Amino acid sequence: MAVLVFTSGDEGASASVPATAIAPLAAVTSSPSAEPHLESPAPVEPATAEFSTPVAAELPWVSETVRSGDNLSLIFKRAGYSGRDVHEVVTGAELGKSLERIFPGQTIAFQADDEGELAAVRHIKSPLETVTYERSEQGFASKITLREPEVREAWATGKITSSLFIAGQEAGLSQNLIMELANIFGGVIDFVLDPRKGDTIQLIYEQEYLDGEKFRDGDIIAASFTNRGETFNAYRYTDANGDPGYFNEDGVSMRKAFLMAPVDFTRISS
The missing domain is CATH 3.10.450.350 (Nuclear Transport Factor 2; Chain: A,)
Incomplete structure (x- = not known):
């Protein structure tokens, strides 16, 4: 039996820390006829705590799985959005028409703004490809995200x-x-x-x-x-x-x- 043989291919850093310069102590002088005079240390003011501006948490996504017999209107309705929202995404985004080509098992996720209005939609076509639609002042903009396995x-x-x-x-x-x-x-x-x-x-x-x-x-x-x-x-x-x-x-x-x-x-x- 013939056997195929195949082959395939597949820092430490150091840093010197400068020594800290230590200032000489001031000499304390005293007079033979006077007691040594000790100055009271200057009062230490409490340090003021610094606080960084908190980063706003990303708004949550709500996902819907495409079922057999589904259409966009049904999926948007299950997520709490209207036919007007469907129209705005499909007709307003450059890649909006691709959202109409959905298949069972795919995922469509929705993100609402603070007022509960639709802010973004994600069409997860496969683990390797996602199309995102985000609301802007001009309507919905779309982009494709591809992953390389x-x-x-x-x-x-x-x-x-x-x-x-x-x-x-x-x-x-x-x-x-x-x-x-x-x-x-x-x-x-x-x-x-x-x-x-x-x-x-x-x-x-x-x-x-x-x-x-x-x-x-x-x-x-x-x-x-x-x-x-x-x-x-x-x-x-x-x-x-x-x-x-x-x-x-x-x-x-x-x-x-x-x-x-x-x-x-x-x-x-x-």
Whole structure:
């Protein structure tokens, strides 16, 4: 069995403190015919405490989860806002129309000012993308905030005992990764007839993390499938046009005009 080997890469300061200059003590003189005269120390005035101006706390956000069958009017109404508020945001903001494209599971958050009037709206489209609409003197202004996940490489290997799906599950792969494997090798392997007990899969793939927590699986970087003693290798490559694809070690595309057999997930998992 061929094994793919991949490698990937991954102060103290000192400061001198000047010595504090110590002023010499004033000499106390005395006369033989007089008692020493001790001056009373000057009264010490109590220090005046300094207070910094408190920072105003951010106004709270109230979140609504988009439900199946929802529209903006329903969501705004649940949050306590009117159709006029919907109209002002959608028509007044440059990106207002995108707020109409909402999907179940997304989050829309609302922020009110001190008078209870709508001040801002957040459309959390995904953990990576948020569109914010903020009220200004000219109406609502909009901005997009994008987050970049931390990408880590992971490695997995599995042995087929009954099906590709079961082998992938046992190797800790998600359903999406298993289907991607089937798509990559579908031009050279008939996953209905070809897989045999003892066949092996190996792959290096990306995992995306946000705030230290795994967010989702990324792309397969390279994979190997050994079927009936013959090993097929695939490597991800992005061309000058930005189009990704998978190729073998000779630079031949893994994608054929026709797959060996239609990739049917229910049959792969049987």
